[in-house]
Amino acid sequence: FLRRPGSASKDVVTGRLKNPFVKVEDRSRRYRPFYLQFHIFPALNYCVPKPCSPFEVEKKLPSAPKQTQPKQRNKPNSDKDCGTPLHLPQKDKKKRGYCECCGKKYEDLYTHLESEQHQTFAQSTEYRIVDEIISKFVYQFVEYKDDAKKLKRTKCST
Amino acid sequence: TAGMKKDIERLYEAVPQLVNVFKIKEKIGEGTFSSVYLATAQLQTGHEEKMALKHLIPTSHPLRIAAELQCLTVAGGQDNVMGVKYCFRKNDHVVIVMPYLEHESFLDILNSLSFEEVREYMFNLFKALRRIHHFGIVHRDVKPSNFLYNRQLKEYALVDFGLAQGTHDTKIELLKTAYSEDQQGSCLQNNPTIPLGNGVSVNVTVPKQIAQQSASKPSDKKFISHSKIQIKEGREGKEGSVHHSVQRSVFGERNFNVYSSTYQQSSSTKVIKHSKMIDVSSRKLVTKKKIISTKALNNGTARKAASGCSLNLICDCYATDKVCSVCLSRCQQVAPRAGTPGFRAPEVLTKCPTQTTAIDMWSAGIIFLSLLSGRYPFYKASDDLTALAQIMTVRGSRETIQAAKTFGKSVLCTQVVAAQNLRTLCEKLRGTNSSSKRSQGEVPSKSVSDSTLPAAGDKLSAPETLGKQIQHLKSIQEGDGALEMKAADMKGWDQVPDEAYDLLDKLLDLNPATRITAKEAMQHPFFKDMRP
Numbered sequence: 001f002l003r004r005p006g007s008a009s010k011d012v013v014t015g016r017l018k019n020p021f022v023k024v025e026d027r028s029r030r031y032r033p034f035y036l037q038f039h040i041f042p043a044l045n046y047c048v049p050k051p052c053s054p055f056e057v058e059k060k061l062p063s064a065p066k067q068t069q070p071k072q073r074n075k076p077n078s079d080k081d082c083g084t085p086l087h088l089p090q091k092d093k094k095k096r097g098y099c100e101c102c103g104k105k106y107e108d109l110y111t112h113l114e115s116e117q118h119q120t121f122a123q124s125t126e127y128r129i130v131d132e133i134i135s136k137f138v139y140q141f142v143e144y145k146d147d148a149k150k151l152k153r154t155k156c157s158t
Numbered sequence: 159t160a161g162m163k164k165d166i167e168r169l170y171e172a173v174p175q176l177v178n179v180f181k182i183k184e185k186i187g188e189g190t191f192s193s194v195y196l197a198t199a200q201l202q203t204g205h206e207e208k209m210a211l212k213h214l215i216p217t218s219h220p221l222r223i224a225a226e227l228q229c230l231t232v233a234g235g236q237d238n239v240m241g242v243k244y245c246f247r248k249n250d251h252v253v254i255v256m257p258y259l260e261h262e263s264f265l266d267i268l269n270s271l272s273f274e275e276v277r278e279y280m281f282n283l284f285k286a287l288r289r290i291h292h293f294g295i296v297h298r299d300v301k302p303s304n305f306l307y308n309r310q311l312k313e314y315a316l317v318d319f320g321l322a323q324g325t326h327d328t329k330i331e332l333l334k335t336a337y338s339e340d341q342q343g344s345c346l347q348n349n350p351t352i353p354l355g356n357g358v359s360v361n362v363t364v365p366k367q368i369a370q371q372s373a374s375k376p377s378d379k380k381f382i383s384h385s386k387i388q389i390k391e392g393r394e395g396k397e398g399s400v401h402h403s404v405q406r407s408v409f410g411e412r413n414f415n416v417y418s419s420t421y422q423q424s425s426s427t428k429v430i431k432h433s434k435m436i437d438v439s440s441r442k443l444v445t446k447k448k449i450i451s452t453k454a455l456n457n458g459t460a461r462k463a464a465s466g467c468s469l470n471l472i473c474d475c476y477a478t479d480k481v482c483s484v485c486l487s488r489c490q491q492v493a494p495r496a497g498t499p500g501f502r503a504p505e506v507l508t509k510c511p512t513q514t515t516a517i518d519m520w521s522a523g524i525i526f527l528s529l530l531s532g533r534y535p536f537y538k539a540s541d542d543l544t545a546l547a548q549i550m551t552v553r554g555s556r557e558t559i560q561a562a563k564t565f566g567k568s569v570l571c572t573q574v575v576a577a578q579n580l581r582t583l584c585e586k587l588r589g590t591n592s593s594s595k596r597s598q599g600e601v602p603s604k605s606v607s608d609s610t611l612p613a614a615g616d617k618l619s620a621p622e623t624l625g626k627q628i629q630h631l632k633s634i635q636e637g638d639g640a641l642e643m644k645a646a647d648m649k650g651w652d653q654v655p656d657e658a659y660d661l662l663d664k665l666l667d668l669n670p671a672t673r674i675t676a677k678e679a680m681q682h683p684f685f686k687d688m689r690p
Contacts, residue, residue: 012473014482021479022543023570024508027563029476031491034509036543041573044551046586051268053500053538054531054587055548097190100219101250113216113250122216122250129224129332130252133231134245141244142200143178 101126165193169213172251180211191215191320196258208258209243214320216250222320223252225332229319230254232330233293238286238314240306259315264302267309269532273650276529279307279314280661281685283522286316288676291515294328295319299497300521302534321496325515477568499545500524500537504558505670507542507549508567516670519679523665530580530654530662531587551575552583553668561668580659580666588651657684 017023020041025033048056095109101121106112113122166182176182180197187194195211214223227245235241244255271279283305290297297304298321306315324333473484493509495502503520505513528534539545546569550558554577562569661684664674674682 012482012484014475014480017479017481019479020572021570022547022572023479023481024543024546024562025476025485025568025570026491026509027566027568029472029485030488032488033475033481033485034490034543035481036541036547038544038547041575042539042544042548042551044578044583046589050532050587050589051265051534053533053535055538057538097215097217099217100222101217106217109215109217118217118250127220127223127247127250130220130227130245130247133224133227134247136231137242137244139244140202141179142202144181144200 166195169193169195169211169253172216173213173246173248173253175246175248176211176253180209182211186210189320191218199255208260210256210258212254212256214252214254216252218252221332221335225322225330225335226319227254228330228332229290229293229295229322230256233290233295237289238282238316239289240315240317256317259306259313260308261306261315262309264307264528265534268528268534271529271649273654275309276526277658277685277688278312279529280522280526281680281688282314283316283525284676284679286314287515287518287522288680290316290322291518291676293330294325294515295330295333296323296325296513296515297321297518297521298323298494299501300518300525301498301501302525302528305525323494323513477570479570479572495542497521499539499542500535502542502545503670504546504549504562504668505565505567507546508562508565508569510565510567510670512565514670515675516673519665519673519676520670522676522679523662526662526665527584530584530658532589533587547571547573549668552578553666554578558668564669564671580662581654581656584659584662585654655684657682657686660684 018037021037023035044054162185182195182197186196192214197209230242246253304318471484475485491509493511501521501524503517528536537548555571555575559569661682667673
């Protein structure tokens with residue numbers, strides 16, 4: 001990393017990528033470039049037994065290929081990147097996620113589903129668009145008679 | 159298991175209409191956005207039938223649910239595209255009922271398929287893709303676990319429109335609404351840290367930009383970006399032992415045994431990451447985001463960020479090995495990238511904002527590549543640029559860079575890797591064929607001694623050509639692989655026609671504009687004797 005006093009604007013910090021790397025940038029130059037520096041550039045390996053990927057990495061070796069990557073947040077779309085660091089699998093994996101209905105992230109699915117905001121949405125008329133499609137289906141089932149279950153089948157939807 | 163029983167009970171509870179109609183047997187799939195159950199139902203026709211019940215995650219927006227249903231109703235039910243029987247809803251719980259197709263695990267059968275079966279498989283995949291593309295549906299997640307295959311019945315079904323998007327002229331009304339043409343960048347929320355290898359990171363001062371959603375949207379067109387990720391953890395075996403864990407096909411769902419790769423990251427921290435099979439990012443409905451930038455002042459050095467991507471600062475890093483605080487402070491480009499890592503087309507990997515049905519054809523090409531090479535998954539990458547690098551090692555770095563230009567991307571790669579001859583590649587990976595020797599310039603030996611003939615004689619039927627016999631014998635002499643092939647009786651793999659590799663080449667066309675379409679693929683000479 002070097003500071004370049006003579007550069008167009010002061011305090012521009014510039015760095016050089018280390019070989020080998022791949023760098024991608026939109027030709028409009030309006031967006032952030034993204035790049036990946038490899039410890040070892042991928043190579044086809046014909047010795048990996050079938051049906052494994054010829055790019056299967058032998059990780060047992062201490063010298064296993066390491067990937068030096070930009071931190072997630074330096075990568076475009078990183079907040080949603082497939083490699084986003086995740087908390088290791090918890091025992092009862094917290095079902096974290098994003099609720100499209102409420103427009104917010106949640107830490108625990110079930111807690112969120114029971115929240116007032118979500119429940120309000122769940123019982124709202126927002127689902128009319130779904131019901132409209134459902135109304136066009138032909139109902140072709142016969143109820144199992146034998147069942148001891150007494151929950152009554154209410155006519156579909158709402 | 160107890161967990162599964164509980165899930166089934168919960169489902170009955172959430173959607174009580176199911177109680178007397180379905181006998182839910184088991185959960186057959188679980189993904190980020192849904193779970194799929196196998197059930198039986200009594201039909202008015204008098205038959206009991208197996209059904210697949212897809213329970214969508216209750217956080218799905220009604221618009222998304224409706225769009226998936228519309229894909230199934232409009233495009234589904236024929237030409238190998240899964241259809242829908244019915245749909246139940248109670249509040250936010252929606253269950254889609256589909257016919258159940260018993261199907262094979264791709265990994266299990268991959269190396270036992272005859273060449274003819276591969277031809278049929280691909281033909282039927284194109285039939286499904288032609289159908290959905292005709293309706294302007296981009297599936298986005300074409301892969302073996304979403305293309306159900308019943309080998310005995312020769313039945314096929316393309317499933318799961320949970321990530322589908324519409325083309326600009328889509329005939330699926332609801333995909334129009336849901337079509338996100340969001341081409342604005344989203345900006346970072348933090349001052350970036352620039353890591354430069356060797357664990358060195360440098361903090362740079364840049365404007366802090368905060369992306370915000372515009373609040374002024376009609377409610378049914380609301381937002382939905384930045385879906386947070388939930389993962390089916392399938393931690394790859396300790397120390398990365400190869401994941402042969404059965405990839406069970408699960409009716410359009412991400413598998414229980416999803417394999418994920420563990421990569422070591424930054425050398426100093428050795429953070430373990432897990433890749434996920436599905437990327438939620440583009441699970442984005444509609445919406446234009448408005449980006450509001452604020453500045454984080456730091457000694458007054460921060461540049462004023464006007465607004466999101468209109469921020470247009472110049473630096474001289476473009477197409478060089480340099481990055482600086484100027485270019486890295488720009489917004490990231492937003493482009494759809496939902497799907498599964500190893501199946502993403504180059505234009506997806508490089509974040510090309512305009513993506514077409516051609517991305518599905520690329521994915522079909524990857525499936526074909528697996529079938530021809532006997533390798534699955536073929537590409538194994540935990541991130542987009544590793545995937546791109548792997549593509550370059552097969553298709554060539556120069557070629558990849560060239561093609562990327564056509565869709566507006568500058569790709570710089572320090573490694574110059576030559577394009578592979580697809581036949582040679584596949585035959586070497588399949589590891590069995592004498593013709594791979596041929597393509598390497600070796601002449602098959604004609605001096606097969608008579609003494610070896612009887613050994614193979616019973617396997618060979620009279621009409622077979624001498625050349626084929628010789629190849630066969632030669633392969634037998636080659637040991638293990640050859641024995642395997644003898645057992646499989648070649649199954650046509652000794653005579654893969656050039657047309658196969660020509661079609662593969664056209665599917666894996668790095669340029670989406672010239673990549674073969676599903677309709678064209680069905681007309682390809684590779685399928686000459688098959689009727690559309």
